[in-house]
Amino acid sequence: MLRVEVTKQLGEFSLEASFTSEGRVTGLFGASGAGKTSLINMIAGLLRPDRGVITLDGETLDDTTTGAHVPPHRRRIGYVFQDARLFPHLDVRQNLDYGRRMNGLAEDPAQHARITGLLDIGGLLDRRPGKLSGGERQRVALGRALLSKPRLLLLDEPLGSLDEGRKVEILPYLIRLRDEGIPMVYVSHDAAELRQLATQIVMLRNGRVTALGGVKVLTGSTPA
């Protein structure tokens, strides 16, 4: 279970959000500038809240009253960025293996084979990120995050940088991931996308949570 209760001032913009999520896929829904990315950056530990608490499965990740802050590398929270952020100096195989190496985990060929199969990236292993298409890059980024064995996966508009054709290409993979059972927080401004993926919705507007609930809260909503 993820509990977030934070405030953060970013220049003129103030973010004040609280929600708890039990759902397998929490959809963070809102227009651009609503504070979605800042919010998941705080969950990842990349941004520290001014005030508030973040807990995951009973473990305190941030608590400003005690000054507790678990740094990102100790959170075991995977993050798939909109722009993939693959390491350009490493090939796909090394990118996929990066999280395992950094966490000092034993090699797990079965898991590796399963994830590369799931995402259809087995044929890309020897390529460099510079030689991949946008859709391939995003699939490798997904695989890389998953292979670090996170307990929660954050996805920030993973389809945002792709054209319509590519989106249709990636979506089935995301649905497969959801059915793997790993909890996810999925950020999007696209209600249709979230209807297909999310089990619970947190709606953000101008840095405030305006609605919480099942995917039906998306009905009639126009974010942009």
Added chain:
Amino acid sequence: MFDISPTEWTAILLSLRVAVIATLVATPFGIALAWLLARHNFWGKSILDALVHLPLVLPPVVTGYLLLLTFGRRGMVGAWLADNLGIVFAFRWTGAALACGVMSFPLLVRPIRLSIEAIDRRLEQASSTLGAAPWQVFATVTLPLALPGILAGMVLGFAKAIGEFGATITFVSNIPGETQTISSAIYSLIQTPDGDRAAGRLVLISIVIAMGALIASEWFARRATQRLHGN
């Protein structure tokens, strides 16, 4: 023309040794300082920045004299190092390496700093979300991505070190076999009658070394950039 005398060989080999050691020892310090200047804001940063660049604008003889005052046998640091660690710089080849290292330091630091500043920090964030501790982020993302700049800085520093004259001769004098580099050998030769031919040979050799260094640096930079862009 290419009948190189033993004294000249000695000067050439000494120059190479001095420049290689100066570059290799200075590089870790250069990387640390470049990273500090590129990534951190702290009190006195502009003073530190100016200090690093000082050897570039000071007359070399001033730098050499300051080194003599500091690292000479009676200098504060020099006396301590000699008494406690047995390291002597004055009138030794190690002193020449120190002078060359100090003189080439600004040229070493600058390309490294620029390449660290050019790194997309979002890649470092990605690395930390994958479980990399800050030192691992540095070792596996920052350092490899800065490699073209590091190599360029090293070659530039090496080229500067091998040609250094003023600070070296002021600090450690011009002793054949100990501190007489190509530059100081040329200086001695053109002061002696009939030294022209020998001086000419050394001039040619220093041109070859400098050109070689520049070509090598281009090649390294191109290879490293290609590696980064996945070709």
